[in-house]
Amino acid sequence: MIAQLFSDISGLWAKYSTVYLTGILNTLILAITATLIGCVIGFFCGILQTIPYGPKDNIIKKILLKLVRILIRVYVEVFRGTPMILQAVFIYYGMPYFFGVSFKNIWTVSIIVVSINTGAYMAESVRGGIMSIDPGQFEGAKAIGMNHWQTMLYIVLPQTLRNIMPQIGNNYIINVKDTSVMFIIGFSDFFAVHKMVSGAVFKYFPSAFMEMGGYLCLTLAASFLLRRLEKKLAGKSNYELVNEDQLVMAAGTYSYPAESGSPFDEINKDYKGEGQ
Amino acid sequence: MSEHILEIHHLSKTFGSHAVLKDIDFIVDKGDVTTIIGSSGSGKSTLLRCINLLETLTTGEILFHGQDVTGRKMNPSSYRAKVGMVFQSFNLFNNLTVLANCMIGQQKVLKVQKEEARKRALYYLSKVGMAPYINARPDQISGGQKQRVAIARALAMEPEVLLFDEPTSALDPEMVGEVLDVMKSLAEKDHMTMLVVTHEMSFAREVSNRVLYMADGLIEEEGPPEKIFTNPDNQKTRDFLRRILQG
Numbered sequence: 001m002i003a004q005l006f007s008d009i010s011g012l013w014a015k016y017s018t019v020y021l022t023g024i025l026n027t028l029i030l031a032i033t034a035t036l037i038g039c040v041i042g043f044f045c046g047i048l049q050t051i052p053y054g055p056k057d058n059i060i061k062k063i064l065l066k067l068v069r070i071l072i073r074v075y076v077e078v079f080r081g082t083p084m085i086l087q088a089v090f091i092y093y094g095m096p097y098f099f100g101v102s103f104k105n106i107w108t109v110s111i112i113v114v115s116i117n118t119g120a121y122m123a124e125s126v127r128g129g130i131m132s133i134d135p136g137q138f139e140g141a142k143a144i145g146m147n148h149w150q151t152m153l154y155i156v157l158p159q160t161l162r163n164i165m166p167q168i169g170n171n172y173i174i175n176v177k178d179t180s181v182m183f184i185i186g187f188s189d190f191f192a193v194h195k196m197v198s199g200a201v202f203k204y205f206p207s208a209f210m211e212m213g214g215y216l217c218l219t220l221a222a223s224f225l226l227r228r229l230e231k232k233l234a235g236k237s238n239y240e241l242v243n244e245d246q247l248v249m250a251a252g253t254y255s256y257p258a259e260s261g262s263p264f265d266e267i268n269k270d271y272k273g274e275g276q
Numbered sequence: 277m278s279e280h281i282l283e284i285h286h287l288s289k290t291f292g293s294h295a296v297l298k299d300i301d302f303i304v305d306k307g308d309v310t311t312i313i314g315s316s317g318s319g320k321s322t323l324l325r326c327i328n329l330l331e332t333l334t335t336g337e338i339l340f341h342g343q344d345v346t347g348r349k350m351n352p353s354s355y356r357a358k359v360g361m362v363f364q365s366f367n368l369f370n371n372l373t374v375l376a377n378c379m380i381g382q383q384k385v386l387k388v389q390k391e392e393a394r395k396r397a398l399y400y401l402s403k404v405g406m407a408p409y410i411n412a413r414p415d416q417i418s419g420g421q422k423q424r425v426a427i428a429r430a431l432a433m434e435p436e437v438l439l440f441d442e443p444t445s446a447l448d449p450e451m452v453g454e455v456l457d458v459m460k461s462l463a464e465k466d467h468m469t470m471l472v473v474t475h476e477m478s479f480a481r482e483v484s485n486r487v488l489y490m491a492d493g494l495i496e497e498e499g500p501p502e503k504i505f506t507n508p509d510n511q512k513t514r515d516f517l518r519r520i521l522q523g
Binding site for chain 2: 054055134136137139140141142143144145146147150154155158159162235238239240241242243
């Protein structure tokens, strides 16, 4: 039995290896691109949704922000609440139907559909990630005069990114598998190759077996790389003390406007011996 | 003529139906070290947060060099850059190193060049004795060290006033001293204008030149520390000081 399976597989591989490999490549490119674009959409929605407004802001700003929140809400609910396979059909066949524009390139539609879908999930993940950041981080940034965008860009989002890294990984792995539904509009990903090849040579099970193994390899590799990335984002676990003399020399070239003494002050000496 | 940096007029703040601050009036002059004392819940921290516009005022106005900062014309960000704040819970940026914590505000808000920002950050970090730790992240240093970095971060913006919101309340007793020493040196050597909410009566007594006693959202008594601590006029002040100094 097993010998039969392996001989079938090697037969398929000998004949169709380039087709399978192209399928894998297409799947990877689509999943990576769409996950990245989806993240950008998610972060963008996340920032927009969390712009604060108070009773003292002017009426236009309030209405605009309210409207933005409603639009994002609708976007998230619609794209999270319907199957991606139908979204693909809607966009691919709906655009020519309503607007007379048809897509020349199947890649464009596929990337748009998967990105928008990922974005809807990511918007919620990012919102949750932002909510989980200590309010003190926002206050610390506000207190030194940063505006909302600066606070988000330099302080909150880097921390959010680290916190939602597992979510991004989830989305990427889901995308690797779920881009297979794009065969409905004719995208030739890894799964579409299976349909084509097995239809031609009637080796359904051996081909499916290869597909299973292939997808599992893709997702395992992704898991491994994501763990590595997470560790890297967590930063170094230790730090080195810096020789203070050098620093004081550097800082000494900074001229403080007032007559407030130099960094060689007593206070400095007080703490010198303290480094552990 | 002394220069009024901050003037607070008829400030009040209510949360729902609960009035936390009722008709607060006071003036901060250049070089003043004002401590605000009072029981928990008397509105001290809220007052400080209102001054830094972290809370919106219910009524009243805050003048910074005679300009109303609560109006729509004033940009709260540029005002906040000139009024530094040090928090009870430090609020250092967890994603940045000690050095970057002290540089980011200068670079992004004041648009200082990177090299200059680095020098300035090192200068102020040396001032608080934290220069050797520039490569550490906030979760790798102790509470007292965090608070000293937070002070350096505020100083690096070269503000005109520094607000301290119970800067030593979250610290272990043995770390309180190092932070108070830094604050003391700022007051005495740099003549920094400071507004300090604190429970450290010795600091209030030795370092500040004015003490405000707050109770139930009102400034009950205000005066030089010698007067407040030895011979207060108000019965409430007397009771509060007796409780806190004996306890």
